[in-house]
Amino acid sequence: TVELELEAIEKGGYEHFMLKEIFEQPRSVADCLRGRVNADNGHLVLGGLREYTDKLAKAKRIVIVACGTSWHAGLVAEYLFEELARINVEVEYASEFRYRNPIIKEGDFVIAISQSGETADTLAAIELAKSKGATIIGVCNVVGSSIPRATHAGAYTHAGPEIGVASTKAFTAQVIVLTQMAIAVARKKGTLHEDTFRRLLFELERIPHKIETVLQSDSKIKEIAEKFKDARNFIYLGRGYNFPVALEGALKLKEISYIHAEGYPAAEMKHGPIALIDAEMPVVFIATKDSSYDKVVSNIQEVKARKGQVIAIVTEGDKLIPTMADYVVEIPAMHEALIPLVSVIPLQLLSYHIAVMRGCNVDQPRNLAKSVTVE
Amino acid sequence: TVELELEAIEKGGYEHFMLKEIFEQPRSVADCLRGRVNADNGHLVLGGLREYTDKLAKAKRIVIVACGTSWHAGLVAEYLFEELARINVEVEYASEFRYRNPIIKEGDFVIAISQSGETADTLAAIELAKSKGATIIGVCNVVGSSIPRATHAGAYTHAGPEIGVASTKAFTAQVIVLTQMAIAVARKKGTLHEDTFRRLLFELERIPHKIETVLQSDSKIKEIAEKFKDARNFIYLGRGYNFPVALEGALKLKEISYIHAEGYPAAEMKHGPIALIDAEMPVVFIATKDSSYDKVVSNIQEVKARKGQVIAIVTEGDKLIPTMADYVVEIPAMHEALIPLVSVIPLQLLSYHIAVMRGCNVDQPRNLAKSVTVE
Numbered sequence: 001t002v003e004l005e006l007e008a009i010e011k012g013g014y015e016h017f018m019l020k021e022i023f024e025q026p027r028s029v030a031d032c033l034r035g036r037v038n039a040d041n042g043h044l045v046l047g048g049l050r051e052y053t054d055k056l057a058k059a060k061r062i063v064i065v066a067c068g069t070s071w072h073a074g075l076v077a078e079y080l081f082e083e084l085a086r087i088n089v090e091v092e093y094a095s096e097f098r099y100r101n102p103i104i105k106e107g108d109f110v111i112a113i114s115q116s117g118e119t120a121d122t123l124a125a126i127e128l129a130k131s132k133g134a135t136i137i138g139v140c141n142v143v144g145s146s147i148p149r150a151t152h153a154g155a156y157t158h159a160g161p162e163i164g165v166a167s168t169k170a171f172t173a174q175v176i177v178l179t180q181m182a183i184a185v186a187r188k189k190g191t192l193h194e195d196t197f198r199r200l201l202f203e204l205e206r207i208p209h210k211i212e213t214v215l216q217s218d219s220k221i222k223e224i225a226e227k228f229k230d231a232r233n234f235i236y237l238g239r240g241y242n243f244p245v246a247l248e249g250a251l252k253l254k255e256i257s258y259i260h261a262e263g264y265p266a267a268e269m270k271h272g273p274i275a276l277i278d279a280e281m282p283v284v285f286i287a288t289k290d291s292s293y294d295k296v297v298s299n300i301q302e303v304k305a306r307k308g309q310v311i312a313i314v315t316e317g318d319k320l321i322p323t324m325a326d327y328v329v330e331i332p333a334m335h336e337a338l339i340p341l342v343s344v345i346p347l348q349l350l351s352y353h354i355a356v357m358r359g360c361n362v363d364q365p366r367n368l369a370k371s372v373t374v375e
Numbered sequence: 376t377v378e379l380e381l382e383a384i385e386k387g388g389y390e391h392f393m394l395k396e397i398f399e400q401p402r403s404v405a406d407c408l409r410g411r412v413n414a415d416n417g418h419l420v421l422g423g424l425r426e427y428t429d430k431l432a433k434a435k436r437i438v439i440v441a442c443g444t445s446w447h448a449g450l451v452a453e454y455l456f457e458e459l460a461r462i463n464v465e466v467e468y469a470s471e472f473r474y475r476n477p478i479i480k481e482g483d484f485v486i487a488i489s490q491s492g493e494t495a496d497t498l499a500a501i502e503l504a505k506s507k508g509a510t511i512i513g514v515c516n517v518v519g520s521s522i523p524r525a526t527h528a529g530a531y532t533h534a535g536p537e538i539g540v541a542s543t544k545a546f547t548a549q550v551i552v553l554t555q556m557a558i559a560v561a562r563k564k565g566t567l568h569e570d571t572f573r574r575l576l577f578e579l580e581r582i583p584h585k586i587e588t589v590l591q592s593d594s595k596i597k598e599i600a601e602k603f604k605d606a607r608n609f610i611y612l613g614r615g616y617n618f619p620v621a622l623e624g625a626l627k628l629k630e631i632s633y634i635h636a637e638g639y640p641a642a643e644m645k646h647g648p649i650a651l652i653d654a655e656m657p658v659v660f661i662a663t664k665d666s667s668y669d670k671v672v673s674n675i676q677e678v679k680a681r682k683g684q685v686i687a688i689v690t691e692g693d694k695l696i697p698t699m700a701d702y703v704v705e706i707p708a709m710h711e712a713l714i715p716l717v718s719v720i721p722l723q724l725l726s727y728h729i730a731v732m733r734g735c736n737v738d739q740p741r742n743l744a745k746s747v748t749v750e
Contacts, residue, residue: 061463068646079475088436088478090465095642099667100454100615103463121642232607233635240475251647258650260608262637267470267496267750271443272626274742275633292474295750306742367649367681375642375670 010163015356017363018164018256022348023215026208028159028169029341032176033208039201044184046177052137052153056181057188059087059109063102063134065094065125067372069167069251070113073139073174075244076340077111080182083337086191094121095375098128106133113178114138115162115170116371117145124375126150139177141170155181164363165370166255168348171248175341176207203335207342210332214345217329221346224311224327225353228282234261235276236347237269238286239296245286245340249347256355256362266292266299279307284350285325286343289315290336300324311350313343385538390731392738393539393631397723398590401583403534403544404716407551408583414576419559421552427512427528431556432563434462434484438477438509440469440500442747444542444626445488448514448549450619451715452486455557458712461566469496470750473503481508488553489513490537490545491746492520499750501525514552516545530556539738540745541630543723546623550716551582578710582717585707589720592704596721599686599702600728603657609636610651611722612644613661614671620661620715624722631730631737641667641674652681659725660700661718664690665711675699686725688718 014020037044046053056062062081064074071093078089092102094112098121104110110129114122117140126136126147138147138154141162148154157173183200186192192200228234234253238246247263254261264273266285277283283303287296297320303310304324312325315333322328329346331339355362389395412419421428431437437456439449446468453464467477469487473496479485485504489497492515501511501522513522513529516537523529532548558575561567567575603609609628613621622638629636639648641660652658658678662671672695678685679699687700690708697703704721706714730737 067643071643071646082478083476086478088465090463093640093643096614096618096640099670101458103457103461239471243471255647255650258653260635260637260651262635265468265471268442268446268468270744270747270749271446272630272743275630275740276635277742278633295474298750365650367652368647369645372645374645375673 016164018166018168018352021162021164021169022345022352024160025169025172025345026212028173029176029211030208031158032173033204036180037201037204039198039205042198042201044180044187044201046155046180046184048155049137049153049181053184053188055135056109056185057085060107062087062089062109062111063104063129064089064091064111064113065097065122066113067094067119067121069171069248070115070174072244072248072251073171073178074113075247076175076241077178077182079241080179080337081185084182084192085186085189087185094119094125098125102128104129104132104134108134109137110134111137111139112147112151113174114147115141115167117142117147118371118373119147120373120375123147123150139174141173165365165368166252166362171344172341179204179338200335200337203338207338210334210342211345214331214342217346218349221329221349222353225350225357229354229357231259231282233276234259234282234284235273236261236263236284237266237299239266239292240290241336241339242286242288242343245344245347248344249284252348252351253354255368256351256365257358257360259354266296269299269302274302274306277303277306277308282309282311284347285310285312287312287314287321288331288339288343289318289333290339297321313346391539393541393543393727396537396539396544397720397727399535400544400547400720401587403548404551404586405583406533407548408579411555412576412579414573414580417573417576419555419562419576421530421555421559423530424512424528424556428559428563430510431484431560432460435482437462437464437484437486438479438504439464439466439486439488440472440497441488442469442494442496444546444623445490445549447619447623447626448546448553449488450622451550451616452553452557454616455554455712456560459557459567460561460564462560469494469500473500477503479504479507479509483509484512485509486512486514487522487526488549489522490516490542492517492522493746493748494522495748495750498522498525514549516548540740540743541627541737546719547716554579554713575710575712578713582713585709585717586720589706589717592721593724596704596724597728600725600732604729604732606634606657608651609634609657609659610648611636611638611659612641612674614641614667615665616711616714617661617663617718620719620722623719624659627723627726628729630743631726631740632733632735634729641671644674644677649677649681652678652683654682657684657686659722660685660687662687662689662696663706663714663718664693664708665714672696688721
């Protein structure tokens with residue numbers, strides 16, 4: 001039929017929208033940087049936030065409200081704003097926030113994150129915070145949707161339409177917008193050294209290329225997927241900037257393969273989840289060379305001592321973890337604060353391939369809607 | 376041998392320490408209230424915190440650091456302090472907090488929660504916060520342990536020695552101490568109406584009896600355990616005060632039965648986890664008559680529409696949920712803020728019976744240590 005042919009064209013040669021969208025990320029991230037960042041002349045401006053960057057720099061507190069994948073992007077933003085701009089950030093599930101009579105005062109800033117811009121709980125959380133005098137900043141993908149219309153200011157993620165129900169390019173676009181926002185605010189506030197600022201801009205411009213590099217590991221990741229496609233459970237572990245990535249990796253697998261996957265901050269493993277580890281439990285570690293590297297290496301050893309299967313996302317050239325892990329996927333080195341933008345890519349591909357091998361409908365997983373417009 | 380006989384005596388007729396400790400909770404909670412609460416004359420004083428109650432009442436912000444089960448008690452405390460005392464609370468994994476250069480200022484309060492008082496990450500988090508000028512309050516069980524010695528003030532949980540590795544009575548003792556603390560601070564701050572204050576004290580005194588009532592459902596819970604002992608996965612859902620209870624219920628099952636159980640705020644289900652729901656997925660709802668009741672009822676309907684098996688913890692006399700859920704356990708009615716103290720009890724028993732039926736060593740689950748004194 002014409003419709004099917006049209007869909008095939010829209011998929012641009014990819015078997016599924018999700019795969020197309022994963023592979024689009026070098027471009028969607030570049031689109032998100034275009035006109036906003038120029039490392040050569042130290043330029044960093046988010047158009048829709050020009051005057052609010054000053055105000056955010058004076059904020060005592062930022063509350064981020066979101067759901068699902070957007071909530072994970074919010075967790076990354078917490079680490080970014082706290083580390084770079086030294087502003088306290090709380091990340092709230094929109095659904096919990098709105099029903100608990102939250103403490104919001106005039107002068108508080110709320111950042112609402114939503115791909116569709118229509119998420120019912122997030123929209124209601126915004127209205128509540130607004131009624132209490134907060135300034136609301138939106139980070140949405142769909143132009144002209146309800147959330148951007150309800151906010152004081154915001155930045156679009158420019159990822160283009162996302163058809164796959166499991167969010168991929170919208171997540172990286174959210175994270176890159178939030179990263180730019182945190183850097184801009186930190187710069188304004190004076191909490192960022194000029195050389196770190198320049199280095200971050202320089203590295204931001206190279207993220208699309210680094211994502212491109214990781215996408216070349218697709219066939220290797222497919223081989224790993226083949227080994228684990230029949231697993232019934234997965235655990236994902238990371239620390240620091242990679243903790244939200246662990247949550248997001250687990251959510252992707254849940255959503256499209258229906259395998260029960262759970263993310264945890266790696267150090268919490270010893271407080272319970274390690275009891276689950278045996279030879280049948282695959283554990284995905286996001287174990288890049290960053291400030292928690294040594295600690296994560298210990299966690300890998302603990303899992304191997306209990307015969308768990310380890311898949312590790314490591315930094316290019318890592319010589320140690322490949323001697324311990326069962327499977328390794330390399331990503332290029334970069335500034336710690338930018339790692340989530342790249343370390344999430346192999347996890348998206350892993351979920352995708354596992355789901356396809358299990359015969360799941362990856363673009364329209366059971367029970368899920370693309371935008372959750374009901375409470 | 377003499378040792379075995381000694382152990383039998385210590386177990387006081389129970390098959391395992393964990394079961395003994397679950398059944399001790401009416402007494403351990405009463406011990407935790409004794410001398411601190413008297414509803415008749417409106418008395419509420421935590422000895423070790425007398426002068427700090429005033430200071431906490433002026434706090435702009437409280438940061439709670441903890442790991443594992445104690446972290447769940449901290450989440451309950453977040454709801455308590457925010458609702459009753461209108462103080463912003465952030466709950467942090469101690470392991471994440473200590474490595475991220477946290478923003479702590481003089482005047483900030485840190486509450487550290489640990490059963491053993493020796494948790495390495497929590498201890499390190501305290502030292503870091505102290506070096507930045509924060510006032511540290513400890514909530515520990517083991518008298519004279521390292522954390523109480525490192526804090527400025529604190530309150531012991533008086534739960535007595537806990538032998539079972541999976542924490543039960545220590546959790547309820549932590550929650551009741553934190554509840555008393557939040558009420559005392561709210562009272563001092565003037566954010567609590569006199570009648571609500573009196574009502575909370577009155578109801579606090581009745582918690583041991585309510586726990587006793589729930590313990591009488593043990594054989595019913597055992598029957599439910601029989602039905603689900605071979606499950607490979609579980610999801611636990613709750614909202615508001617029952618969200619941390621969902622996390623804690625899931626952790627108990629993970630720790631001792633090695634079943635992969637995961638807790639979620641119920642409204643997040645639609646943003647991913649609902650894809651997991653099919654006829655083989657048991658879902659435990661903590662669905663008491665509180666301000667989120669109607670929303671949780673909708674979530675139960677969504678799970679039933681996807682053929683999930685529903686076990687619901689409901690308020691005595693609930694007529695609606697029993698018509699939808701597959702299995703129901705009742706708990707007595709009480710003030711919303713106190714529900715976690717009682718709603719967690721059936722979840723402890725459920726985990727216990729499932730683990731015993733699976734032949735697991737409930738008192739010393741594999742891979743786990745009672746106190747995590749290494750990072």
